Amino acid sequence: MSRLDFQTAFEELTPLLLDSLWVVVTLVIFSxxxxxxxxxxxxxxxxxxNKFLNGILVVFLETVRGTPLLVQLLYVYYVMPEIIxxxxxxxxxxxxxxxxxxxxxxxxxxxxxxxxxxEVFRSSIQSIDKGQMEAALALGYTSRKAMWHIIIPxxxxxxxxxxxxxxxxxxxxxxxCAFVTLGEIILTTQSYASQTFLTIESYTIAALVYLxxxxxxxxxxxxxxxxxxxxx
Amino acid sequence: xxKSFKLALVAILSSVLLTACGGGQASTGNTxxxxxxxxxxxxxxxxxxxxxxxxxxxxTSNDAPFSYIDTKTNEFTxxxxxxxxxxxxxxxxxxxxxxxxxxxxxxLDLNNKNGDIVADAMWVKPEREKVATFTDxxxxxxxxxxxxxxxxxxxxxxxxxxxxxGGQKGTTFLELLNQMKAEGKVKDVKVFGSQAELLLALxxxxxxxxxxxxxxxxxxxxxxxxxxxxxVTPYQPHFPGPTxxxxxKEDTDLLxxxxxxxxxxxxxxxxxxxxxxxxxxxxxxxx
Numbered sequence: 001m002s003r004l005d006f007q008t009a010f011e012e013l014t015p016l017l018l019d020s021l022w023v024v025v026t027l028v029i030f031s032x033x034x035x036x037x038x039x040x041x042x043x044x045x046x047x048x049x050n051k052f053l054n055g056i057l058v059v060f061l062e063t064v065r066g067t068p069l070l071v072q073l074l075y076v077y078y079v080m081p082e083i084i085x086x087x088x089x090x091x092x093x094x095x096x097x098x099x100x101x102x103x104x105x106x107x108x109x110x111x112x113x114x115x116x117x118x119e120v121f122r123s124s125i126q127s128i129d130k131g132q133m134e135a136a137l138a139l140g141y142t143s144r145k146a147m148w149h150i151i152i153p154x155x156x157x158x159x160x161x162x163x164x165x166x167x168x169x170x171x172x173x174x175x176x177c178a179f180v181t182l183g184e185i186i187l188t189t190q191s192y193a194s195q196t197f198l199t200i201e202s203y204t205i206a207a208l209v210y211l212x213x214x215x216x217x218x219x220x221x222x223x224x225x226x227x228x229x230x231x232x
Numbered sequence: 233x234x235k236s237f238k239l240a241l242v243a244i245l246s247s248v249l250l251t252a253c254g255g256g257q258a259s260t261g262n263t264x265x266x267x268x269x270x271x272x273x274x275x276x277x278x279x280x281x282x283x284x285x286x287x288x289x290x291x292t293s294n295d296a297p298f299s300y301i302d303t304k305t306n307e308f309t310x311x312x313x314x315x316x317x318x319x320x321x322x323x324x325x326x327x328x329x330x331x332x333x334x335x336x337x338x339x340l341d342l343n344n345k346n347g348d349i350v351a352d353a354m355w356v357k358p359e360r361e362k363v364a365t366f367t368d369x370x371x372x373x374x375x376x377x378x379x380x381x382x383x384x385x386x387x388x389x390x391x392x393x394x395x396x397x398g399g400q401k402g403t404t405f406l407e408l409l410n411q412m413k414a415e416g417k418v419k420d421v422k423v424f425g426s427q428a429e430l431l432l433a434l435x436x437x438x439x440x441x442x443x444x445x446x447x448x449x450x451x452x453x454x455x456x457x458x459x460x461x462x463x464v465t466p467y468q469p470h471f472p473g474p475t476x477x478x479x480x481k482e483d484t485d486l487l488x489x490x491x492x493x494x495x496x497x498x499x500x501x502x503x504x505x506x507x508x509x510x511x512x513x514x515x516x517x518x519x
Contacts, residue, residue: 071455078432082436096437098437103367181422190423191410193336194401194402195359195407196359197340197360201339
């Protein structure tokens with residue numbers, strides 16, 4: 001076995017990984033923001049009395065939760081542009097659209113995590129005592145105002161731990177975006193390792209980079225949870 | 233009573249799982265390759281072992297036209313495949329089995345003993361020579377640039393300044409592209425896992441050009457005229473492209489045997505025949 005050369009790997013790989021690190025951090029921020037919005041919308045849709053809306057959402061939810069995230073990413077990156085182009089070509093034969101790897105990753109991660117988060121939000125809203133809604137309605141709130149001003153704010157405290165969980169999980173799922181050519185941590189590491197054969201060194205450094213992101217994030221989530229319990 | 237029952241159940245289940253895993257490992261540890269009497273250090277060389285087993289395992293990344301499994305006939309075929317099959321036949325090895333893995337992992341799998349030899353149009357490079365030994369040169373086959381069919385703006389590597397180019401993980405082409413990107417000669421480089429993905433991305437206009445083996449591009453375009461791509465010709469290749477097979481550093485017996493047969497095949501004209509069959513020529517012969 002050749003001797004380990006951490007120094008070379010560190011000097012050459014780390015600058016490359018700093019760029020990838022930025023890509024991952026911004027990717028997680030945008031994707032999670034999208035996921036929160038989608039999650040809340042789907043949750044409210046599922047709670048509505050409209051059976052038709054409920055039905056469509058259930059089909060959508062089960063499809064997204066029943067297929068691997070990797071498959072969804074590949075689908076958004078490779079298949080969706082082709083379908084959209086085909087539809088566009090009905091009017092303009094030269095129409096061709098493409099999603100960048102970054103856009104496809106945000107969409108894929110956002111929709112996937114949005115579906116999982118919607119179940120978190122739905123169950124946290126349903127966990128709030130029905131008495132709260134009755135009291136609000138008795139006081140003259142409309143159903144919608146009661147939901148947004150009374151119920152949802154209380155449900156957020158319940159939803160925080162699982163949501164924080166998904167947040168830290170998303171950081172690790174960004175590694176799948178390597179398959180749609182996004183220049184994140186694992187793709188950069190693989191390209192470097194396959195040219196230089198410093199396999200052990202490269203992948204160890206990559207794992208450490210993920211830890212450097214995840215540990216502060218979990219700490220941040222824990223602080224948020226503690227602060228949200230202060231006024232209960 | 234109930235609590236300790238649950239505890240006992242969990243304990244039993246976990247120990248069953250653990251012994252199942254441990255038992256699995258023990259059974260795989262008893263395959264012939266791993267019994268102490270057959271490690272190379274104790275007398276039998278890799279070549280003898282292969283001859284006894286009757287199978288030569290060839291590591292490949294399933295790249296047409298070098299070394300791939302034909303989807304219609306399920307046969308291992310291609311330039312490198314035909315050469316290694318002939319060499320194996322002459323060495324008295326009955327079967328040649330391909331083992332498919334990603335190109336960037338070929339040498340890693342070789343050293344992990346997942347295969348005996350790498351035959352996938354790999355170029356001889358100093359970094360690769362540090363981890364494995366290459367046979368004498370099989371042939372020479374340089375790079376080629378592929379662009380979209382209606383693109384006339386790219387005539388060579390100097391026209392890529394505002395273009396997005398694709399490269400495959402682990403290849404010399406990707407290294408060159410990354411170098412060019414650092415020097416500002418290429419706008420952006422996208423990394424893909426296989427030749428097929430590269431050409432798909434080019435076909436769906438995700439990238440403007442692909443830098444890869446010349447033989448691959450010629451073969452793929454010939455076989456799929458629906459692809460919206462074309463080779464840049466005339467094209468000044470950047471690399472001479474010295475191609476050879478690779479074996480583990482300690483397998484000197486296998487190396488010598490392959491080199492001896494290879495020399496004969498070159499003299500007999502077998503290599504040139506195979507090259508011509510796949511669209512290459514005398515220009516690709518190597519010393």
